[in-house]
Amino acid sequence: MNTLKMKDWGLGLGKHVVIAGPCSVETEKQIDDLCNSFEHEPQIGMFRGGIWKPRTRPGNFEGLGEEALPWLQKVKSRLHIPVCVEVANTSHVEAALKHDIDVLWIGARTTVNPFSVQEIADSLRGVDIPVMVKNPINPDLALWVGALERMHDVGINKLAAIHRGFADPYDKIYRNKPNWNLAMQLKLELPEIEIINDPSHISGKWEMVQSVAQRALNFGIDGLMIETHPTPAEAWSDARQQLNPEQLLTLLKEISFRERIDFENQIPENLKEMRNSIDHIDQKLIDLLSDRFHLIDKVGAYKKAHELSVYQGGRWKDVLESRIKLGTEKDMSEKFMKNLLIAIHDESIKRQEKQIANKDVEPLTII
CATH class of the missing domain: 1.20.59.10 (Chorismate mutase)
Structure with a gap:
């Protein structure tokens, strides 16, 4: 029996929130360039940036860490929207809270480990901050729900799920197979929760991001998290799946947001x-x-x-x-x-x- 029965969920960003920003925060100029592109775009409701990057193998760029957090504070003052970062341990949580980050998200590699999720949850006990939880790498609905429950049990009431797809070594189309039925099953099990789709990680290729985003909206997903970089070809991580700002804004003009009917009388x-x-x-x-x-x-x-x-x-x-x-x-x-x-x-x-x-x-x- 799940414990998620709260009615006051959600990130408070309204319908069809769009979260945009780079896979990794690399330079202050990179962040300034994105702010210049997003400054007059009301559809961008939250800014994302990877500060700590859990990579599959050592030797790849693993993020700048805490030194990049002040640049995200500049985003808040310029764009007047919340900023979010991924946290994977208690030291990440402490640094993010110290720099007044608005929203935290837990990544797929962390969600798969209940011990890690519980440590993060314990470090947030008594803290009023929204948390988004990505699905685990493997298609395990119980792990996904369990991570949300662990956050809720320490008093985190503003929760959202991020659907970023699931590892499948046999799938040749997607980087991470979407398994839409699992996202819909989460919605059935936790109807009050918002689900944000991450078409960047599902597609793995910038050319597919729009079609995956549209399919997510067709399923009634509540919002999108799209990786955006001023010059994707020069990105220090996940260059292949990132859009440039112009491509992102074109995508937002061309996709069709769908209304979901939740009550019979509607x-x-x-x-x-x-x-x-x-x-x-x-x-x-x-x-x-x-x-x-x-x-x-x-x-x-x-x-x-x-x-x-x-x-x-x-x-x-x-x-x-x-x-x-x-x-x-x-x-x-x-x-x-x-x-x-x-x-x-x-x-x-x-x-x-x-x-x-x-x-x-x-x-x-x-x-």
């Missing part, structure tokens, strides 16, 4: 009618699947009686090919059909194995 009547029709069709689908699995149980009983193996490769190959063909002919994608059929097949195998293992099942001699 739903337009025509949309409500379409949803009712979908509910009716879903009921039919569930009834049909139930009928199919009852037949599968009979197949399992037959295989038990005749000592047949549960998996029949030729039959499965025929089902997969023929059903994918039927689906694509009715405007469904091949990928969707394959995933659907695999899920049904896996459940069918489990049910047949259960039939074979159950001594009380009467074996069938005919189907």
Whole structure:
């Protein structure tokens, strides 16, 4: 049972907050150049900057540390917006608080370790500061929720989640696979919390940032965190995924922010009618699947009686090919059909194995 029941969450920045700034704070001039670009852009609601950079391997640039924090104070005075930095241990927290940083975020490499998260939480006990928590590197919803709970348990009420994608060595499209369903599951579990999407870390390539950002907004994500550098090609870290200010401002003009309807009384009547029709069709689908699995149980009983193996490769190959063909002919994608059929097949195998293992099942001699 989760402890996150507060109603006063959020960072207080309104809808569709845009957080922008460099992956790493490098020079004072870099920060001045970004301030010049953002000075008259009301859509930029918060400035981000990496001060401490936890790198996968030693020898890469790991951030300037505390010496760069005064430059972020200049951002506050010039742009009149909050600034945020990543913290990974208690000394980072102390330095950030000493330099009047407005918002802290916990990175993916830290979220994965409950010991580290708890140490940071304990160092923030009694401190009134908003905290954003990135998803862990691996797709583990419980770790993500747990990190938010640890912050809440020490009195941090202003919380947000950052969806930056999950490591997947087999994915060739994204740097970090988005796994949108996990972000949506977090929203279902913690409906009061804001979720900020980080399309920079998901895409890993500046050319994909806009499409990922738009997809996030289509899912009803509350805001965006986009890495921005005056000259990305010269960036000291993550150069490939950063936009320059002009690209960022073009992106903000071209993407479409989506409204999310949270309450039934806000739903337009025509949309409500379409949803009712979908509910009716879903009921039919569930009834049909139930009928199919009852037949599968009979197949399992037959295989038990005749000592047949549960998996029949030729039959499965025929089902997969023929059903994918039927689906694509009715405007469904091949990928969707394959995933659907695999899920049904896996459940069918489990049910047949259960039939074979159950001594009380009467074996069938005919189907």
